[in-house]
Amino acid sequence: MIDEFAKEYLHSDLRDRRATMLWKLEGLTEYDVRRPLTSTGTNLLGLIKHLTITEAWYFGEVFGRPVPERLPWRDDDADERADDAKLAALFDHKLQLADMWATEDESRVEIVELYGRIWGHSDATIAALDVDAPGHVSWWPRPDVKLFNILVHVLNETNRHAGHADILREQLDGAVGTHAGENGLHGRDTTFWKNHREKIERAARAAGPARA
Numbered sequence: 733m734i735d736e737f738a739k740e741y742l743h744s745d746l747r748d749r750r751a752t753m754l755w756k757l758e759g760l761t762e763y764d765v766r767r768p769l770t771s772t773g774t775n776l777l778g779l780i781k782h783l784t785i786t787e788a789w790y791f792g793e794v795f796g797r798p799v800p801e802r803l804p805w806r807d808d809d810a811d812e813r814a815d816d817a818k819l820a821a822l823f824d825h826k827l828q829l830a831d832m833w834a835t836e837d838e839s840r841v842e843i844v845e846l847y848g849r850i851w852g853h854s855d856a857t858i859a860a861l862d863v864d865a866p867g868h869v870s871w872w873p874r875p876d877v878k879l880f881n882i883l884v885h886v887l888n889e890t891n892r893h894a895g896h897a898d899i900l901r902e903q904l905d906g907a908v909g910t911h912a913g914e915n916g917l918h919g920r921d922t923t924f925w926k927n928h929r930e931k932i933e934r935a936a937r938a939a940g941p942a943r944a
Contacts, residue, residue, distance in 0.1 A: 781833070801849070865878060
C-alpha cells in the first residue's frame, strides 16, 4: 500500500511541475521563449527541450523501454553509445549543453508536442512498473536503481528547472507563480515590490562593497 502511495504521490507532483513548465511559456513571443537570460545561455524553451530528453532517458533507456521515436542523440551519436563510459560522457556533455536551447529551425510547437509525447511514454513506464522495479544508470556511482529512485531524480530535476523558469519569466514580464490565475505576488502591488527590492539593495550595500 505504501509503495503505491509513494509512486502516485511522486508522479502527481511530477505532472504538476510539467504543467508549470509549459505555463511559463504562455503569452510570450518566439524570441522571448528562446532568448538567453543568463551568462550561460539559460532560456525557457531550452529548459523544456532538456526536460524532454531527460524523461526520455530516465523513463526509457534506464528500464529498457526506449521511446518509440527517433531522438537527435540516437541519430547523431550512435557510435558514441557503444559502451557505458561513452554513454555517460554523451549524456553529461551533449544533453547538458546542446539540448538546452532551440535552434531557429525548431518550432516551439514541435518541442512542446514532443514533451507531451514523452510524458505519455514516461507515464506508461510508471504505470507498468512497480515502484521497486529495477533499472540501470551506468554513469551513476550506484548504477543499480529502482523506479522510486528515478521518480525522485526526475521530479528533483523538473523542480530545479521550474525554479529557473520562475526567475527567467519574472525577468521577462514580471509574471510569477506556478499556474495561470495564481497571485504569486501575495496580494502586493508593484510599488510594494519595488520598495521591497530597494530595501534589500540598501541592506546588501550596507553589508559590504558592491565589488570585492
